[in-house]
Amino acid sequence: MIAIEGVGKRFAGRDGGAVQALEDVSIAIRPGEFVAIVGASGCGKSTLLRLIAGLAMPTSGAVRIEGTAVTGARTDTAMVFQAPTLLPWADVLRNVTFPMRLMHRAGPGTEDAARALLARAGLAGFETRLPRELSGGMQQRVAICRALLQQPRILLMDEPFGALDALTREEMSLELLRLWTETPMAVVFVTHSISEAVLLADRVVVMSPRPGRVVDVVEIDLPRPRDFAQEASPAFQAAAQRIRAHIFRRPAAKLAA
Template sequence: MNAPLPLVATAGRIALDRVSIRVGHGPDAFAAVEEVTLDIAPGEFVCLLGPSGCGKSTLLGALAGHLAPSAGTLRVDGADVAGPSPERGLVFQHHTLFPWRRVIDNVAFGLKMRGEPRAARHAAARELLALVGLDGFAQRYPSQLSGGMQQRVEIARVLLGQPRVLLMDEPFGALDALTRLKMQQLLLDVWSRFGTTVVFVTHDIDEALFLADRILVMSPRPGRIVEDLRLPFARPRDAALSTTADFAALKRHCLALLHHDAPAQPLPRLTPLGAPDVHALQFAI
């Protein structure tokens, strides 16, 4: 891939002011995120790092507009977040490609919703597919791709909307180690071209250290930011970074933070759409 272009992002500022989020219904509702205040600069790559169930995905869901905060304000470029929008693209841990659409039409979906003619949206989709290295797979169905390829298509689909903010919920968590490393490289490469703000949720310290400009460490439920860590590593980065002494020192520091706060029992994973199992079938017939 080419060397990253110097890019100065102007859009994609995120501002949270004492944001609290409750998930679940009725007596099962609980505070997943409590009083989070933070600012993310345009073009910044931020990792939310924390134990499973700490509310980092919940925070991401609120940024995407799928969950409403119970208190506080949440703004992107000065405007309150009210519902989902292509400007805030969301990538889930497992792909959400439409099984009934070919890869090219999955990627072009956002443009279809905007009413672009077929030829124009296919041309744009092809360009992005090439960028994520999937030129030859436009006519496949998602089920015909490997897990890593599916996530690449998912990223291409979100990028086509030219988002100001890219929200990623452990997007490589379900991939094998080697594929994950390749995907991290690919993401950094794509990010350096687009210059969007990235908020990347992970519980993998190595991943956060490798990717981020800045790591926000969260406490177990209810999630709070317990540490705001700026990483000194130069870009572009490569796999050798993880063998340096600085990297090891920061990793120890993060481990200590996570261990210090670890709950007695691991909590169930939350999703950007709320508590697990809120969509249980309630069919009477």
């Protein structure tokens, strides 16, 4: 469904230098698949999501969705950014329904659906609050509801739970899995957390630091529905260990020193 084909992204620096953020990245994502992307800070994870979302163009290679090259934002793709990006003057409910209204897709049931999502995200009673009256984690949950209300076929999430405390993070992970089971959507989920990636994903793509390349793709064969009890299982531990080994790999000389 999503074909990332030999994608490279180079940024021109202000001093005339350039940063090769991504190099020769190829990933094929199936409809309805849950793919997690992990890698060190600065390895190009957000850049890759922005390319899939059509918010930036690759400098080499191509991103195709069902065979069509992505050239701009698409109505069937929704993104949750690394930092919540809410409209400061609009209350929670209007923030959540905003893209639907913008796309002329809002109908009689839209507001009820938004309220239901907010309730599932633990935000019932906050519908008329402004973003500045919410904590960072609550704002991020509003941004997640905003993306889910669109019932996207492709959901791009950039460290969506980064601002949440550990408990809320676990709750939101399981809620996301439930929603994903109910809705046929492909999810591309960027995270720093190896255990979060293994818990959620069908496959985990491991990226190397600059330039960002795919160093491994780990199939996660744990049964679904998943829960945190599975973290103790040998299959979970093996997958997490394999990913960790890539991320913390050091040049041999450094290890010997």
